[in-house]
Amino acid sequence: MLRQVEGSRAVAEAVAFCRPEVICAYPISPQTHIVENLSQLVKTGELAPCEFVNVESEFAAMSVAIGASATGARAYTATASQGLLYMTEALYNASGLGLPIVMTVANRAIGAPINIWNDHSDSMSQRDSGWIQLYAETNQEALDLHIQAFRLAEELSTPVMVCMDGFILTHAVERLEIPTQEQVDGFLPPFQPRQVLDPDEPISIGAMVGPEAFMEVKYLAHAKQMQALELIPEIAADFKDVFGRDSGGLIRCYRAEDAETIVLALGSVLGTIKDTIDELRQEGMKIGAVGITSFRPFPLDAVRGALSHSKRVVMLEKALAVGIGGIVSANVRMALAGIQLHGYTVIAGLGGRSITKASLRDLFTDAAADRLEPLTFLDMDWDVVNRELERMGASRASGPHAENILRDVGPVAAGPV
Amino acid sequence: MKAPAIRFYQTGSFAVGNRLLDPEQRSVQAGEQRTNSITCGHRACQGCGEALGARYALDAAMRATNGQMIAANATGCLEVFSTPYPETSWQIPWIHSLFGNAPAVSTGIAAALRAKGREDVRVVGQGGDGGTVDIGMACLSGMFERNDDVLYICYDNEAYMNTGVQRSGATPPAARTATTQAVGPEPGNVFGQGKSAPLIAMAHEIPYVATATVAELRDLEAKVQTAMEIRGARYLHVLVPCPLGWGSASKDTIRIARLAKESGIFPVFEARDGEVTDVSEIRRQVPVEDYLRPQKRFAHLFKPEPRTEVIARIQAGAERNIRRFGLLPDPKEGS
Numbered sequence: 001m002l003r004q005v006e007g008s009r010a011v012a013e014a015v016a017f018c019r020p021e022v023i024c025a026y027p028i029s030p031q032t033h034i035v036e037n038l039s040q041l042v043k044t045g046e047l048a049p050c051e052f053v054n055v056e057s058e059f060a061a062m063s064v065a066i067g068a069s070a071t072g073a074r075a076y077t078a079t080a081s082q083g084l085l086y087m088t089e090a091l092y093n094a095s096g097l098g099l100p101i102v103m104t105v106a107n108r109a110i111g112a113p114i115n116i117w118n119d120h121s122d123s124m125s126q127r128d129s130g131w132i133q134l135y136a137e138t139n140q141e142a143l144d145l146h147i148q149a150f151r152l153a154e155e156l157s158t159p160v161m162v163c164m165d166g167f168i169l170t171h172a173v174e175r176l177e178i179p180t181q182e183q184v185d186g187f188l189p190p191f192q193p194r195q196v197l198d199p200d201e202p203i204s205i206g207a208m209v210g211p212e213a214f215m216e217v218k219y220l221a222h223a224k225q226m227q228a229l230e231l232i233p234e235i236a237a238d239f240k241d242v243f244g245r246d247s248g249g250l251i252r253c254y255r256a257e258d259a260e261t262i263v264l265a266l267g268s269v270l271g272t273i274k275d276t277i278d279e280l281r282q283e284g285m286k287i288g289a290v291g292i293t294s295f296r297p298f299p300l301d302a303v304r305g306a307l308s309h310s311k312r313v314v315m316l317e318k319a320l321a322v323g324i325g326g327i328v329s330a331n332v333r334m335a336l337a338g339i340q341l342h343g344y345t346v347i348a349g350l351g352g353r354s355i356t357k358a359s360l361r362d363l364f365t366d367a368a369a370d371r372l373e374p375l376t377f378l379d380m381d382w383d384v385v386n387r388e389l390e391r392m393g394a395s396r397a398s399g400p401h402a403e404n405i406l407r408d409v410g411p412v413a414a415g416p417v
Numbered sequence: 418m419k420a421p422a423i424r425f426y427q428t429g430s431f432a433v434g435n436r437l438l439d440p441e442q443r444s445v446q447a448g449e450q451r452t453n454s455i456t457c458g459h460r461a462c463q464g465c466g467e468a469l470g471a472r473y474a475l476d477a478a479m480r481a482t483n484g485q486m487i488a489a490n491a492t493g494c495l496e497v498f499s500t501p502y503p504e505t506s507w508q509i510p511w512i513h514s515l516f517g518n519a520p521a522v523s524t525g526i527a528a529a530l531r532a533k534g535r536e537d538v539r540v541v542g543q544g545g546d547g548g549t550v551d552i553g554m555a556c557l558s559g560m561f562e563r564n565d566d567v568l569y570i571c572y573d574n575e576a577y578m579n580t581g582v583q584r585s586g587a588t589p590p591a592a593r594t595a596t597t598q599a600v601g602p603e604p605g606n607v608f609g610q611g612k613s614a615p616l617i618a619m620a621h622e623i624p625y626v627a628t629a630t631v632a633e634l635r636d637l638e639a640k641v642q643t644a645m646e647i648r649g650a651r652y653l654h655v656l657v658p659c660p661l662g663w664g665s666a667s668k669d670t671i672r673i674a675r676l677a678k679e680s681g682i683f684p685v686f687e688a689r690d691g692e693v694t695d696v697s698e699i700r701r702q703v704p705v706e707d708y709l710r711p712q713k714r715f716a717h718l719f720k721p722e723p724r725t726e727v728i729a730r731i732q733a734g735a736e737r738n739i740r741r742f743g744l745l746p747d748p749k750e751g752s
Contacts, residue, residue: 021532022525051528055521056559063518063556067489067525070512073532075525093514197487197510197526199538206490206513207500 001178007139007169008033010176011104011162014143016047017184018102018150020076022068024053024061028083029116030166031106035078058083062090062101069099070205072196074150076101080166081108084122088129091159095130095221097206098194100153100160102146103131107267107318108166109351113402117352118166120266120318124327130221132160132228133296134248135266139169140176144247145293147179148235150188155231156224157194163295165268167352179243187242225297232294250299252291253306255281259288261368262307264332265316266292269348269355273316276360285368292328303335312342314367316378318349325375342370348378355379384408445477445638452479452508454488459506460498464667466631466657466674467495467545467572473631474570474655475541477638479509481645482539487526488512491519491544491553494579495572517552519544520560523567531566539645540566546573546587550614557614561621561650568644568651571614574659582662586612589682590734591727592714594662599717608730615688618652622691625651629685631658632675636697640687656683664713676708681735684742699744705732 012034025035041047055061058079065075094101105123109115136142142164149160236248254274263273270291277287290306307313315329326345349355359379366372391398454475461468490496490513499506514522523542530538549571576594577583584594590608593599597606618626624647629637644651658673665673677683685697709715718724739745
């Protein structure tokens with residue numbers, strides 16, 4: 001059924017269709033609407049049986065999910081930004097224990113400086129936590145990926161993070177195809193845990209493992225993600241059979257077959273990229289895009305296959321690895337080992353800075369002419385940066401960067417950025 | 418269930434006298450039906466108070482729940498000595514997740530059981546003092562505040578023993594630990610404000626809070642039994658001497674636990690809904706010096722010369738406990 005609905009509400013309904021038995025939540029923007037909606041669905045009895053636990057921190061949220069999952073319950077939570085970092089220790093624990101928890105990350109920047117707007121710094125920081133990471137391009141895909149995520153997680157007994165851009169997706173209202181309970185029930189079988197805390201069959205979960213077996217246990221997490229490389233496309237194909245929609249998979253190509261320049265990105269920015277590509281195509285530029293849906297596991301072969309015929313790749317990233325540059329780029333370059341093509345890393349949209357078609361158009365034009373630096377910061381105000389660098393050079397006690405820069409930028413910061 | 422009127426006082430022998438009692442009065446541990454929740458072969462030190470306390474507490478909980486129980490464990494000695502891969506001493510369903518999240522993991526287990534309609538299965542969370550009063554305090558407080566159906570047991574040995582005896586929020590004043598060494602003008606731990614986890618638990622007005630020591634194991638069993646008869650958040654704080662960390666003889670674990678209670682250092686009581694309902698009175702009061710002297714962690718209080726003013730401050734703390742909890746019989750009643 002098509003309905004005009006907010007992204008968060010749509011995700012909440014999709015999660016509810018998956019019949020989670022324990023949902024734990026701690027508020028953090030921009031994830032809040034998802035769990036608010038779920039709390040309502042539980043309280044009205046529309047989602048039952050389900051326990052909604054209001055916890056005291058994200059660390060507790062993931063810990064409650066761990067306990068619930070180990071007891072054989074389908075467990076779900078959602079978070080973002082600082083919250084994801086606050087639960088880091090429990091994230092590694094959930095994956096190390098092989099517990100198929102599903103979590104939404106409403107992608108948001110990490111402070112300091114504190115910032116509530118969208119980029120991918122939060123989930124990218126957890127790329128090695130052992131969780132599968134799926135990135136949604138649209139709200140329809142966000143909805144669909146959650147349904148696929150539970151099946152994927154439980155099939156492999158490993159946790160899955162569905163990442164969707166904070167505000168841009170979570171708070172956007174648009175027309176979406178909402179599935180029925182029957183469809184979801186037909187697609188997602190009941191949870192059959194590989195390990196469960198059961199008094200009738202007592203087991204110990206979480207024993208200490210020394211050097212004699214630690215590598216083997218850790219490798220199994222990797223082996224599961226390698227299996228996910230096969231399973232993710234299979235699940236997407238099954239999903240299409242049941243729901244009639246193409247959603248999920250490892251990567252998605254857009255006008256990339258004959259493209260000399262390929263733009264690679266994750267998440268909602270792909271929409272703006274595709275629009276820009278359409279315009280440039282009309283002008284004769286051979287340009288296309290590759291969207292990465294599965295960042296963990298990273299689909300090395302698929303990315304290599306999609307890029308190998310092109311002349312250059314522009315890797316547009318909403319995260320910055322301070323001290324080196326790109327995070328996605330490093331992975332893509334591994335996929336391209338031995339292939340000669342120009343690679344450009346572009347850091348864009350940090351802390352919610354708009355990525356406009358005008359900027360992308362200039363960027364892609366420069367890229368097609370191989371005029372880009374290896375590392376570019378899209379729409380960076382270098383005057384502001386240089387003024388602060390001068391202040392630092394002039395005085396030891398130059399003060400906090402953020403305050404200095406805000407003073408420089410002035411009231412503009414309150415207007416459109 | 419009221420604690421049994423029969424109490425055993427160790428008087429130099431190890432005889433406990435269960436055989437003299439009617440079967441229904443015997444301890445859980447003396448019964449053939451005991452579950453050995455934590456069974457033999459674990460790697461605790463000789464004289465470990467925590468291993469003893471956990472064994473009695475969990476077997477009592479297993480009896481109270483008819484064997485329908487799941488335990489969540491914080492990181493710490495109890496976790497490490499019980500599950501060196503690929504062995505486990507646990508004969509109950511048991512999970513260890515992290516250091517600071519055992520109460521939240523317990524909440525998750527309880528929530529899952531409720532969703533599955535298996536409220537006959539009960540949950541026990543457990544950890545040491547570091548995992549409880551320090552790094553686990555936020556999760557513990559959250560679990561209390563929501564009144565989740567969990568019994569949380571803290572085995573308090575008053576420092577981070579698993580990592581080599583570092584100070585915790587439960588370390589008493591003047592005690593030597595690896596991070597409060599017996600050097601300088603004020604050797605040992607500072608006289609801080611203290612941090613009573615049982616009183617913090619009571620401030621949440623949860624249905625049941627109790628303290629116990631491994632000197633009175635039948636009292637511990639009775640309190641576990643009482644706790645398991647109640648729904649909601651329950652807290653049990655058990656003083657468990659640590660021969661390694663306290664510098665005491667392995668054979669003295671029970672004796673030192675008793676001296677902690679008999680000196681007033683460690684008040685043994687029960688509370689319901691935030692109010693103290695019962696205390697274990699001191700049978701024969703001893704000066705704190707009797708408790709401190711057998712422990713090397715307090716050796717700097719006695720040599721090279723006695724630090725009488727420090728001992729007096731510790732004695733004053735014990736006296737305050739005695740007044741506050743009414744640990745001595747009222748002389749006017751002539752008991």
